[in-house]
Amino acid sequence: MSIPEEIDFEVDAEDLSEFKPNGRELGAPSLVVDDLYVTYRIFGGKRVAAGQGRPGVLKRVLNRSTVHMGGLTSVEAVRGISFIARHGESIGIVGVNGSGKSTLLRAIAGLIPPTEGSVYVSGEPSLLGVNAVLMGSLTGERNVMIGGLALGLSPEEVRAKFDDIVEFSGIGDSIYLPMNAYSSGMSARLRFAISAAAVPDVLMIDEALATGDAAFRRKSKDRIDAIRDEAGTVFLVSHSLATVESICARTLWIHQGKLVMDGPSTEVCAAYKAFVKKQDG
Amino acid sequence: MRAVAVASGLRQMGVRPPVGEYVRSVWARRAFIRTLGSAKAYARNQGSYLGQLWSVLNPLLNSIVYVVIFGVIVPTTRGVNNGIAFIVVGVFIYRFFESSVSAGANSLKGNLNLVRSVHFPRASLPVSTTLTELTTLGPALAVMCAIAWLSGLLPEMEEVPITWRLLLLPVAIGLMFVFNMGCAFLVARWVAITPDLNNVIPFVLRFVFYGSGVLFSIEHIVKYPVISHVLAYQPVAVFLNLTRSTVLDEPSIPLDWTMWVAGAVWAVLALGIGFLAFWRGEERYGRE
Numbered sequence: 001m002s003i004p005e006e007i008d009f010e011v012d013a014e015d016l017s018e019f020k021p022n023g024r025e026l027g028a029p030s031l032v033v034d035d036l037y038v039t040y041r042i043f044g045g046k047r048v049a050a051g052q053g054r055p056g057v058l059k060r061v062l063n064r065s066t067v068h069m070g071g072l073t074s075v076e077a078v079r080g081i082s083f084i085a086r087h088g089e090s091i092g093i094v095g096v097n098g099s100g101k102s103t104l105l106r107a108i109a110g111l112i113p114p115t116e117g118s119v120y121v122s123g124e125p126s127l128l129g130v131n132a133v134l135m136g137s138l139t140g141e142r143n144v145m146i147g148g149l150a151l152g153l154s155p156e157e158v159r160a161k162f163d164d165i166v167e168f169s170g171i172g173d174s175i176y177l178p179m180n181a182y183s184s185g186m187s188a189r190l191r192f193a194i195s196a197a198a199v200p201d202v203l204m205i206d207e208a209l210a211t212g213d214a215a216f217r218r219k220s221k222d223r224i225d226a227i228r229d230e231a232g233t234v235f236l237v238s239h240s241l242a243t244v245e246s247i248c249a250r251t252l253w254i255h256q257g258k259l260v261m262d263g264p265s266t267e268v269c270a271a272y273k274a275f276v277k278k279q280d281g
Numbered sequence: 282m283r284a285v286a287v288a289s290g291l292r293q294m295g296v297r298p299p300v301g302e303y304v305r306s307v308w309a310r311r312a313f314i315r316t317l318g319s320a321k322a323y324a325r326n327q328g329s330y331l332g333q334l335w336s337v338l339n340p341l342l343n344s345i346v347y348v349v350i351f352g353v354i355v356p357t358t359r360g361v362n363n364g365i366a367f368i369v370v371g372v373f374i375y376r377f378f379e380s381s382v383s384a385g386a387n388s389l390k391g392n393l394n395l396v397r398s399v400h401f402p403r404a405s406l407p408v409s410t411t412l413t414e415l416t417t418l419g420p421a422l423a424v425m426c427a428i429a430w431l432s433g434l435l436p437e438m439e440e441v442p443i444t445w446r447l448l449l450l451p452v453a454i455g456l457m458f459v460f461n462m463g464c465a466f467l468v469a470r471w472v473a474i475t476p477d478l479n480n481v482i483p484f485v486l487r488f489v490f491y492g493s494g495v496l497f498s499i500e501h502i503v504k505y506p507v508i509s510h511v512l513a514y515q516p517v518a519v520f521l522n523l524t525r526s527t528v529l530d531e532p533s534i535p536l537d538w539t540m541w542v543a544g545a546v547w548a549v550l551a552l553g554i555g556f557l558a559f560w561r562g563e564e565r566y567g568r569e
Binding site: 028029030031032034035043082084106107108109110111112113114118119120121122124125126127134135137138142145146147149150151152154155178191 | 282283285286287289290291292293294295296309310312313316317320321323324327328394395396397398399400401476564565566567
């Protein structure tokens, strides 16, 4: 695959205002990602180089022992990504599995510290992911309280928003059951409702819209639009290009931890589609 | 890039805040810490028919074991007037320390889902696990005092009267809570950076168990005065001494102000060192 010309992001603020999708006015920068690197420490395994023939017995034994003891691998999930996002912007992130999309979101949300480079954010960013279970053994109601408090709301604010959250998630009386008993769709909806309740400056959604029925998807799209209208920034990771194109004006394409393309959704999605097709065939 | 970020008043993510700011941000999350801590203690007993009744039944069964073994099978006084009360108090208080350390060691890993989905000062987690243990200790303390008093009715055991000294028990527990929190911070950081240490902690805790006089009085067992002195003033032994001096009526364990000072010093030292150590690793948690 050929990576297009490195795009120069060291641009003036005036040049950036060219991004004006759907005629929406964009505000000041809400997020600056500067040459970001994220490295994971993985315990319990080592990559074994393939295709080197069968090594001698002694070497094999020695290699084995390094796998079973001190099996530690560093994985560079994000390798030098830079971009600027603005208030009122919604940005899609596309890429094949394992390309570093979720890691990028987590680093932006401050959940994974960068190994190198830096991330600057306005306010407290909030990440919505389908993998993030809160506390399975506790009831939905307790989870709403814990989630809301963790996001920085006060107990009174959470109580005031409680009915809204339950109503939005549409899970009804099940809110008083332990979350272990929830279906994956129910817990994804509750998580979305909790995170969206805080109206963050920067909202990141990781595949969350893939779950839920059509009605819930429409509701969540409305909520995203509302957050964007309150001058927030929305990031959306999705494998559904249709979702990305319908919600986001701008799209980043990430491959092997690097930024391949950054531009209007229609263009980036078309290029990404062509790339995926070429890999398949 | 940096200039753009600074010009728009953005805040850098994933960097360690200064200590003062960090303390304030943890304090600002106190409602979160409290809710998480008590919810976990509550959830502990929820998966059964009797539910929350287990918070009392559990310590009750636990102490029955000691009453049967040390009161009926091997009646021993071990240089104290009421061996059962001595051991029950020792075991319950030691368990508070032990479970706080183990829970603190797992506080980051055990809440990885929370760590990976919401951004908050990570110091909230060791505090909330210690709080969970304190919440669990509450009903156990009531059982402990009841068993201590009841054991006085047995023929071989001396009476354990209820005195004004019992009012000092919450103070001793408060000091120990602060000390446990400091230890939880310390092990949380160690285990987060080097997971292997989690396998070593149980052995260290076993050393502490025998070196603190949980089942026997140190001065009656240890022959060398220097070692006996060192062991008596190590933190866990100090807290055992403080709680025993408030609950029991043993002439060999009087209320001793030097022990209270030692307890306060240990508590403050542990919290200070533990918190600073944890804070210094703040930007590294969650990279696994």
